Amino acid sequence: MRVLLAATALVALVHPAAAQVSGLQMSGPRPFGLLLGDVFTLTTQFDVAKPFKLDPAALPKPGPVTYSLDLRSLKVDERSGPDGATRYEMAAEYQTFYAALEAIEQTVPPFTLAVVGASGERVEAKSASWTYLTSPLRPIVATAGGGATAFALQPDAAPIAKSLRPAEIQTGVALGATLLALLLLAWSRAWPPFHRRPSRPFAQAARAVAKVARSGEDGWRAAALALHRAFDISAGKRLLGDDLGAFLSARPAFRSYEASIKAFFDASRAAFFGGGRVALPAEDLKRLARNLAAAERAA
Amino acid sequence: MSLGRIRAVLPPLLLLATTLWLAQSAWTLQGKRSERAVAQALASNHDVRPPDDASGELVFARAHFLLVRDSLDEAQSLAGQIVERGEPEVAARFHYDVGNARARRAVGAIEASQIDKAIPEVRLAKEAYRAALRADPTLWDARYNLDVVMRLVRDFPEIETAEEETKAQPKKLWTDLPGRPRGLP
Structure with missing residues (x-):
C-alpha cells in the first residue's frame, strides 16, 4: 500500500509577482524505504491566475536530473480551478539510481515553473523539493564466503522459450471455425452432404440440369423434367403453366424471373406435347435453373 | 437488403472471413515455429544467424x-x-x-x-x-x-556548485580505485 503524504510545500518566490502561481501542493509516496532502481511519482498541484498560462517549454525534459536520479516522464493535466484560475496537476515520475552504503537522505531538487501572461510577461516560481530515505540492497561487509561473494554477480538473463500453445490453439480454433463455415455454406447451397435438403429443390435441379442439358435433345428433356420436378416440389403439387400466376404471387423471390419461367413452361409444352422442337436453348435453361436456385436461397 | 438476401450472402462471407483468419494464424504459428527452431539451436550452442x-x-x-x-x-x-x-x-x-x-x-x-x-x-x-x-x-x-x-x-559526483548545473556528466566525476581486489589479503 502506498501512503500518500500531502506536503504543503514551501514555495520559493523567485519573482515578487509570483502571486500568479498559488496553492502549490505536492504529494509523494512514503519518503523512506526506497531502493536502488525504484520508481516513484511526485504529484504537484497549483493554480495559475488568468490570463497567465504555464509555459511548457520551461518544464524539465525526461532524462537525468542529478547523477543518481532520472526523470522518467512528466505529465501535465490542465483544468479550471477556483476563482477562474487554471489548475495544473503535474505527475513527475522519477527513478533513483543511488547505490546507498547505509540508509541515507536524498533530495529531489525542485524545478522551475514559468508562467507567461497575455502580453508575454514572465513569472517564475519553483516547485517543491522532496526528501526521502534510501536504503542499501546489500551489507557493506560481504557475509560468509569471504572475498568471493563481494563481486559475485547475479546470473545472466537467458532468453525465455515462449510456448507455442496459444498460437496452436488459435490455429485450431480458426480451423474449426472454417470447417463450420464450410458446413454452413454447404447446407445453405444444398451441397453434399446436404444435397437432399427438402427445402432446396431448385439447387438439386440446377445440378441435374447442368449435368444433362447439353447432351442433345434427350438431355434437354431430362433437364426440363428435373426442373419441372423442382417446381412441383416447391409448389407442393404438380405445377402446370396455367398455375404459374398463383405460384409466383406466393413466392416473391421468384418473381423477377417470371418471363424466363413462362418461356420455359412454353418451351417445355412445345417440346413434350407439340412438334418436339426445342425452343429454349440449353444455356438459357441452365441459367434459369441457377437463378432459381439462388432465388430459393434468398427466399 | 432483405433478410433473405442477407441469409444467402452470409455463409460465403463467413467462410471467407474464417479462411482469412485461419491463414493468418497458420502463418503466425509457422513463423513462431521457425523462430523457436533458431532459438533452440542457439540454446544448444550452434552459431545460427x-x-x-x-x-x-x-x-x-x-x-x-x-x-x-x-x-x-x-x-x-x-x-x-x-x-x-x-x-x-x-x-x-x-x-x-x-x-x-x-x-x-x-x-x-x-x-x-x-x-x-x-x-x-x-x-x-x-x-x-x-x-x-x-x-x-x-x-x-x-x-x-x-x-x-x-x-x-x-563514483563521486563533484560537489555541485550551482543548483542549475545538476545534470552531472560522466566527465565531472572522479573515481577512486577499487578498495580491495579479490585474492589479496
Whole structure:
C-alpha cells in the first residue's frame, strides 16, 4: 500500500509577482524505504491566475536530473480551478539510481515553473523539493564466503522459450471455425452432404440440369423434367403453366424471373406435347435453373 | 437488403472471413515455429544467424549467445534491433546481459591487477544496468548487479556548485580505485 503524504510545500518566490502561481501542493509516496532502481511519482498541484498560462517549454525534459536520479516522464493535466484560475496537476515520475552504503537522505531538487501572461510577461516560481530515505540492497561487509561473494554477480538473463500453445490453439480454433463455415455454406447451397435438403429443390435441379442439358435433345428433356420436378416440389403439387400466376404471387423471390419461367413452361409444352422442337436453348435453361436456385436461397 | 438476401450472402462471407483468419494464424504459428527452431539451436550452442526480420526475442537470444562468449561488440551491434522490435522487458534483459559481460571483464581485469582497463568497463557496465532498469524497473537482478559494480569502482559526483548545473556528466566525476581486489589479503 502506498501512503500518500500531502506536503504543503514551501514555495520559493523567485519573482515578487509570483502571486500568479498559488496553492502549490505536492504529494509523494512514503519518503523512506526506497531502493536502488525504484520508481516513484511526485504529484504537484497549483493554480495559475488568468490570463497567465504555464509555459511548457520551461518544464524539465525526461532524462537525468542529478547523477543518481532520472526523470522518467512528466505529465501535465490542465483544468479550471477556483476563482477562474487554471489548475495544473503535474505527475513527475522519477527513478533513483543511488547505490546507498547505509540508509541515507536524498533530495529531489525542485524545478522551475514559468508562467507567461497575455502580453508575454514572465513569472517564475519553483516547485517543491522532496526528501526521502534510501536504503542499501546489500551489507557493506560481504557475509560468509569471504572475498568471493563481494563481486559475485547475479546470473545472466537467458532468453525465455515462449510456448507455442496459444498460437496452436488459435490455429485450431480458426480451423474449426472454417470447417463450420464450410458446413454452413454447404447446407445453405444444398451441397453434399446436404444435397437432399427438402427445402432446396431448385439447387438439386440446377445440378441435374447442368449435368444433362447439353447432351442433345434427350438431355434437354431430362433437364426440363428435373426442373419441372423442382417446381412441383416447391409448389407442393404438380405445377402446370396455367398455375404459374398463383405460384409466383406466393413466392416473391421468384418473381423477377417470371418471363424466363413462362418461356420455359412454353418451351417445355412445345417440346413434350407439340412438334418436339426445342425452343429454349440449353444455356438459357441452365441459367434459369441457377437463378432459381439462388432465388430459393434468398427466399 | 432483405433478410433473405442477407441469409444467402452470409455463409460465403463467413467462410471467407474464417479462411482469412485461419491463414493468418497458420502463418503466425509457422513463423513462431521457425523462430523457436533458431532459438533452440542457439540454446544448444550452434552459431545460427537469425533471419533479418526476426523478432526482438530471437535477436536477444542471438545477443545472449554472443555475450556469454564475450563477443561484446558483435552483440552490441544488435542493440538497435532488439530495442526497436522487442518489448521493453526484452530490451532490459539485453542491457542487463551487456552489463554482466562488461562486469565480468572488469572483474577479470581487476584480478589481473589491470585497474586502468577495469575502470572504463565498470563505467560501461553501470550504464548498461541503468539502461536495463530504465526499460524495466522490475528487473531486480539488474539492481543487485548495479549495486555490485557501484561498489567495485565508486563514483563521486563533484560537489555541485550551482543548483542549475545538476545534470552531472560522466566527465565531472572522479573515481577512486577499487578498495580491495579479490585474492589479496
